[in-house]
Structure formats: C-alpha cells, structure tokens
Amino acid sequence: MQLRAQRDQREKRERRAAGRTRLLVCAAVVPAVLVAAGCSSDSGSDDAKDKAAKESAASESASPSPTVQAAAYGKLPEPCSVLAKKSLKDLVPKADSGKEGGSNDTATRAGCSWDSLDDNGVDGSQFRWLSVSMLRFESDATRGAGDKLAHDNFQKQLQDAQATKDAKSLKTEQVEGTGDEASVVRYELKKKEGTFKQQTVVARVENVVVTLDYNGAGLAGEKAPDADDMVKDAQKAAKEAVAAVTKANGPAEGGGGASSGSPAPSDAGSESASASASKSS
Template sequence: MSEGTMQRRAQRDQREERAKRLNRVLVCAAAVPVMLVAAGCSSDSGSGDSTDKAAKAAASASASPSPTVQAAAYGKLPEPCEALSKKTLKDLVPESKSGKEGKSDDISTRANCSWNSLDNNGVKGSQFRWLNVSMLRFESDAARGPADKLAQEYYTKQVQDAQAVEGAKSTKSEPVSGTGDQATAVRYDLKKKEGTFKQQTVVARVENVVVTLDYNGAGLAGDKTPSAGDLMKDAKKAAKEAVEAVSEANGAGGAKASGTPSKSPSESASKSASESGSKEASDEPSNDASKSASKKPVSKS
C-alpha cells in the first residue's frame, strides 16, 4: 500500500470519529430540553393541583353560611313618661304633676320615668308614693344569642335582685298572669327613719323587652301605713299597662301584653333589627340602665 493511500485512510478514520462524537453531543443536547420540559410539566402539574385545592377550599368557605340568629321582634320603646295613662297616674301618684325621665344614651334601647307624690295632711300626717317604670330592649347578636333569650336572662336577674334587697322584711313573690310573656311580682317591707315603706316590684318580659315597675308607699308623720295588697293591685295594673305600651309602640296592638300567643314580628321591628345587626345589645345593659331598672324605694326629697 502506498504512502498516499495510507494517509487518506487515516484522514477518513479521523473524520468518522469526529462525526460520531458530534452525533453523541447533539443527542445529549437534544435530551436536555426534553428532561427540562418533563420536569417543568411535572412541577406545573403539582402547582396546579395545589392551586385548585386552595381555590376549592376558598370557594367552600365563602359558600358556607355565617352564623345567624332570629331578628328581635321589637325594635323600639314607647316614651317612658307616657307609658301609663293619666288615670293610672292619678290613682297611683295623685299629687305628682309630671314624671321625671331618666337619662339614656339610646331611648330606643333603654328608658325609664319616675313620679313622686306627697299628700301632706298637716298634723294628721302625710301619704307618700313613689313610682318608677324602666324598660330595657335587647337586640339579637350572633355571639350572644337571640334577643328574647337575652331578655329572659335579664328578666330572671331582675326578679332575683328584687327578692334579695338588703334590709327587706316579709319578702313574698308570685307569678303574674296576663302580662306579657312572663311576669313576677315581689313585695316586701323596708323600714326607714321616716316610716315603713311597702315596696311592690313587678318584672315583666314581652318578646325582647323587659319592663320593671317599682311602686312603694308609706304613711309619714304618724299617718297610717298603706295596704300592701292595695299597692300590689295597683302595681300589677300599671305593669300590664306599661307592657301594652311596648307592644303598641311596635304595632302589635297590645296582644302580647294580654298573654296571647306571639305574633310574627312587625315589619318595622324586623327592619330595625336587621339594620341594627349585632350592634348592641348591644346591647348588654349599661350600669345606668341596670341601676334604673332595679331602683330601690326612695323617701321624700
């Protein structure tokens, strides 16, 4: 074999070797994007699944209804000093010229009015009477519960407070029928330096409103002590009238005041409750309202 032939064969072998190496490089280079694409698809697939799950969870949470409670039946209170008729005031506090309305940040939620009467008979003594009407209205609250339940809890507390007055003697309690959804009357004697006061307290609940009526009387300067039975009779009458005023102020026609079955909440009451939401109840009674509602007998100023 000639030298030229051997040289051409060596060159051909070198070209074939370079071609093989180049082919291997190209194959590897082509494989890298495929692997990256596969990895990318795998990564995107996992991310997509996670995103879908999060979206579904959020949608499920937004679709779940938030806790709700039944709207309060009554959305307002009557004017406290007009809750009792002129005739009733004349019978219970004959010498009173007008009532004194208590201070309140929101008269649609809490209100009270009191009257003093002193019938001065000179050397024959005097007859003293004191009357107070307090009203507290509750709103439904998602955290605390429906308005009528909150009112019932407060009603129970008011009765207990009336039964546990410091210094009270001969305390007696009795249920009162035909006045709102539930009512209790508490009576007791309370001795003061001016004389013995006969205290009558009637606590009544109608829907989401609690009415507390305090009425007491005393014979001063030697005059005779009034009859507890007569005072209680008058107190029950006045309490029923105050409860009727609450129902009438909300368009219920006083039906609940006479102890008849509950009616559907009036449109005005439902609207007011819906607009108020959980603002109150709020609506937990303030210290001033609680003090007014459970005010104890007072003597002549």
C-alpha cells in the same frame, strides 16, 4: 482460513463491546429520566394541593354568615305616657308630672318616675314613688335573638330585686296576663322615716323588658299603706305599661322592627328595687 477465523473473532468482540457501551449509556439515561419524572410528579402534587386550598378558602368566604330572627319590636313608647292619667291619679295622687330618665337612645332604653307626698300636717303624710323603665333588645348574630336576650335580662332584674339588702318578708309571685312572662317581688324595707312597702314587677313582651317599681310609706305617724293593695296596683300598672309597648309597635311595626346582626345594648339593666327604695328615702 486462520486469518479469516481471527477476523471473525475480532468482529464478534467489537460487536459485543459496542453492545455493552449501548447498555451503559441507556443505564445512565434511565435514572435521569426517573428523576425528571419524579420532579414533575412532585410539582404536580404541590400545584394540586395549592389549588385545593384556594378552592376551600373561596368556598368558606362564600358561605353565608350566621343569622338570627329579627326582633319583633323596633321602638319604645314615650315613657311618661305609658300610664293613663287616671292610673297615675290612683298610684301617685299628688304627683305633678313625670320625670323622664336620661338616655342616649330612647328607642332602646327609656324610663320615667313620679313621686307623691300627701301631707296631712300633724296627722302625718302618705308617700308614694313610682318608676317605669323599659329596655329593648335587638337581635344579634353573635349574642342571639332579641327575645332571648330580653329573657336573660328579665331573669337578671328579678334576681336584682330579690337581692335587695335588708329586705324583710320578701316574696316572689308570678303575674298572669302580662306580656310573655312576668313576676312581682314584694318586701318591706325599714328606714328612719318609716317602713316602706316595695313592689317590683318585671315583665317581658317579645324583645322588651318592662320593670315597674312602686313603693309607699306612712310618714310622721301616718298609717302604713296596705301591701296587698299596693301589689294589685303595681300589677295593674305593669300590665298597662306592657300594653303601651305593644301598641307603640302595632301590627305594621311588629315582626321586623330590628334587623338581625345589629348590636344589642352592652350594659342592659335598669334601676334595681334597692335603688328605687333608696330614692324614696
């Protein structure tokens, strides 16, 4: 009996020892499983992030670029033909022909000038100088619509005329019925040859800016021209030049003459009134 009892106790101890061994093995296995699961989870998270980043980049690349409305006018008229022969006869009666300005792109920038000297000998002479310049702006996805760019240049042209050095009796007035917006800057400029009466009309029609400079003087004792008459003549001529721009683009040409995204002129500008007055000296 005693031997059997001892054997039973020994078997119980062996079973308890075997149980403890299994617990230790399982305890060692569990952290390894957890580590493996953790690594697997992190890898999946990184893959998801990479996939999301790639999808986001693909979405951005597929997004359309910003666009602006195409400019209305795609061309400019021949600059020395914007005024009728009768108009030129009234403005610059002794002018033989116009002198076209130099331009690398006459579809974007063009101009023409005329000068007239009516020499009356000992009674003096009448001098007149006329210039028409045109700038066309194309719509640009970065800089904006053509008509907006033209409006900005319209404002700049007015400011340039108003800033003419030594200008006297300077006035700025709006001009009605000429394009989408127009103003005239008038003043006197005294030079050694005489007092020049200067009129600068700046007008915008759609995406084109037209600047007309007209000045005159009575030389060698001749009576100075009437400034009010010269302003009226300049306004009439500017209206005619604007109409020539519209006619050149016609119904079939307007509303899409320039494509959006095309570069606009980088150095938009025309001769200022001070430059025109200096040419008349």
